[in-house]
Amino acid sequence: MLIKGYDYGPLLAGEPLMPRPGFWSNYLMPMCGDGTGAEPPTPEWFGDDGADSDAMSEVLFDPAHWPVFRVLAEDGSGVVVVHRNLPGEYGIDYLLTHPGRSCAQQTASWEGSLSGSGLTWLELIRIADSPADEGVEDPAARLLLVLPLLDDLDxxxxxxxxLGAALVETGAPQHSxxxxxxxxxxxxxxxxxHDPTWASPLSGSQGPPRG
Known part of the structure; x- marks a missing residue:
């Protein structure tokens, strides 16, 4: 698999991994900590069990394969999510695509927290609800994949x-x-x-640098 503008790693289409048990707990559990000493998240929050989650982690974090998930609109614009599986330097890179650009543009990375330029909640919803004819088509899965880009106090x-409805649609227990x-x-x-006066990276702006 090739992504013009992202010349790293052995990329492969990751969409076939998404229906498998353990996917969503691996992807979202690190984003559930609140630093207050509250109950730690478990795979069961996402409808998985520990064995499922462990087995999927071996696939998602394999240095020989970097799964790629495409959250694109019909015109080719959207977000591409790349599991960057460098040995000892794992992270997730988020690339923006736009029909007016010849290459994908990296906007942010996730390594325990977001670095780079994120998006507002409304921008994430627009991406999730955009019709798609390739990559990830389900709006619930699309929202969860781009959720780590959320950078919005309001x-x-x-x-x-x-968000709860999206979790249920992808297998999370309804009661929790x-x-x-x-x-x-x-x-x-x-x-x-995020400051509402900043230009969105969707418009081509990278926004202000993060500390």
């Missing part, structure tokens, strides 16, 4: 319900999905640096 009151959604949003917005 998420709407409807955000936990929308709302709490999981709130934990995710609390962690992701705790250190948000």
């Amino acid at each position: 998420v709407p009151e409807s955000a936990p319900a929308r 999905a709302r709490n999981t959604a709130e934990r995710l949003l609390a962690h992701l917005t705790a250190k948000s640096l």
Whole structure:
């Protein structure tokens, strides 16, 4: 698999991994910590068990294969998520694509926290709800894949319900999905640096540098 503008690693399409048990717990559990000493997240929050999660981690974090997940609109714009599996330097890179650009543009990385330029909640919703004819097509899965890019102190009151519904659609238990959604949003917005006067990276701006 080739991504023009991202010349690293042995890339392969990751979408076939998403329905497998253990995928969402691996992807989202690190984003559930709130630093308050509350109950630590477990794979069961995402409908997985520990064995599923461990088995999937061996696939997702394999240095010989870097899974790629495409969250694209019909015109080719959107976000490409790359598991960067360098030995001893694991992370997730987020690339923006735009029909007016010849190459994908890296906008952010996740290595325990977001570095780079994130997006507002409304921008994430627009990406998730955009019609797609390739890559990840399900709106719930699309939202969860781009969720780590959230950089917004002012998420709407409807955000936990929308996020909880997406979790349920991808296998999370209905009785705990709302709490999981709130934990995710609390962690992701705790250190948000977004300012409404900044230009969105979707417009081609990289925004101000993060400290």
